[in-house]
Amino acid sequence: MAIGPVQLIVLGFPRPEFHGRIAAELERLHASGAVSVVDALALYKDPEGEIEITHLSTLSDEEAKEFGSTVGALIGLGIEGEAGIEPGAEAGARAAADGVTAFSDEEAWDVLEEIPNGSAAALVLLEHQWAIPLRDAIAEAGGFRISDGFISPLDLVAVGLLTADEARQQHALETATADAR
Structure with missing residues (x-):
């Protein structure tokens, strides 16, 4: 298979x-x-x-x-x-x-x-x-x-795919606990 x-x-x-x-x-x-x-x-x-x-x-x-x-x-x-x-x-x-x-x-x-x-x-x-x-x-x-992995939204700011505000929001969604939301 x-x-x-x-x-x-x-x-x-x-x-x-x-x-x-x-x-x-x-x-x-x-x-x-x-x-x-x-x-x-x-x-x-x-x-x-x-x-x-x-x-x-x-x-x-x-x-x-x-x-x-x-x-x-x-x-x-x-x-x-x-x-x-x-x-x-x-x-x-x-x-x-x-x-x-x-x-x-x-x-x-x-x-x-x-x-x-x-x-x-x-x-x-x-x-x-x-x-x-x-x-x-x-x-x-x-x-x-050779390797793989997800890229943090924070890393996408440096290459211009996200603004700093967008990256912070996405990063918070991905990593914050329910208490922090």
């Missing part, structure tokens, strides 16, 4: 107030062929750092069986919460024994550590379907990905 470039997006919510808008936007993007939600988890990290997990997904039953809990496997946490860490680590060890290595310990991204205690998070694994033809064209031309 060919799969497009995949991205894990971690969204924080100090006091989540979901009204269906995020799910609706993901559905719209899926319907347009731009992205597909491979997997999604919602979790709550209590003030002591204990984690409760809920599996979210727009996958069909058949797709859910195929992909399983991919986000949990990526971050070393099963759908059972912290009890899933050990099975996740074992699965990773089996993959490493088979010669599959994603990255070194120095390069590892500790997603769970970055989520503040006493808050909620949504972890959404997106397949960028729009990028498949571009990725294939780059590969056919002998090219390869």
Whole structure:
């Protein structure tokens, strides 16, 4: 099965107030062929750092069986919460024994550590379907990905794409907690 470039997006919510808008936007993007939600988890990290997990997904039953809990496997946490860490680590060890290595310990991204205690998070694994033809064209031309990442709105001021006021507003929307809004 060919799969497009995949991205894990971690969204924080100090006091989540979901009204269906995020799910609706993901559905719209899926319907347009731009992205597909491979997997999604919602979790709550209590003030002591204990984690409760809920599996979210727009996958069909058949797709859910195929992909399983991919986000949990990526971050070393099963759908059972912290009890899933050990099975996740074992699965990773089996993959490493088979010669599959994603990255070194120095390069590892500790997603769970970055989520503040006493808050909620949504972890959404997106397949960028729009990028498949571009990725294939780059590969056919002998090219390869060196790096990638989102650019802060504040950095766009220096190149003239945003005014300082626009950048501050966008940066605040992207990074501020609900208390700061």
